[in-house]
Amino acid sequence: MILTIKYFGMVAERTGRKEEELRLDEEACDLETLKSWWRRKYGLSNDMDSVQIAVNHALTDTCILQSGDEVAFLPPFAGG
Amino acid sequence: MTETAFIQGPVPAEKISDTIARHQSMAQIGAHSLFLGQVRADEVDGKTVTAIEYSAYEEMAGKELEKIREQTISEYGLISAQVYHSLGEVKTGQICFFVFTCSAHRRAANEACRFMVDEIKDKVPIFGKEIFEDESHQWKVNR
DSSP states (O other): OEEEEEEOHHHHHHHTOSEEEEEOSSSEEEHHHHHHHHHHHHTOOGGGTTOEEEETTEEOSSOEEETTOEEEEEOOOOOO | OOSOSEEESSOOHHHHHHHHHHTTTOTTOOEEEEEEEEOOOOEETTEEEEEEEEEEOHHHHHHHHHHHHHHHHHHHTOSEEEEEEEEEEEETTSEEEEEEEEESSHHHHHHHHHHHHHHHHHHSOEEEEEEETTSOEEEOOOO
16 A cells, blocks of 8 residues: 655654655554554654644544545644 | 645745735635734833744644644635734844735625634644843743
């Protein structure tokens, strides 16, 4: 499966990129697995707990990801 | 929404007067309420904010803004509602956020405007980098 991962604001600053493609052998994976991969890859620990995740433009806590999904790691909102 | 909610740089004063002028032909409107967010020169650890650089997850933010606008119109029985938010750099003293609600009577317009501002701050993925005078920065978090 292929996922598009997007980063914004403080998260993009920490990862040093705004977007990447993730290729996995599995046909599907859950959000927790993706979060663990992300924390391992970037060496981020609990200080990123305020990060919310949107899958295909909708915030979610738990879901099964399918190939083609767009996953965004979003820091706290600051509009206004 | 008939036009994009995002404006590159500060919201110009003309955008506000144009929005008011555009609604003058809607004779059933009896009340407008508007909110203007301005970039404040906050002081943090002895350093002063000189600007905020805004960015957004634009695809999602556009959808969320439209959802909030439609929900507000429906819940408060508004005749019209508009929202504009800046992207890119907005200096202190400049306007970064403009919400405009119109209804037959003042109460609905006032309450809807307040609701819309709170919902947008809470639910729309917009991010703000507060820039200090020495060019260092911190990330703004809505409270």
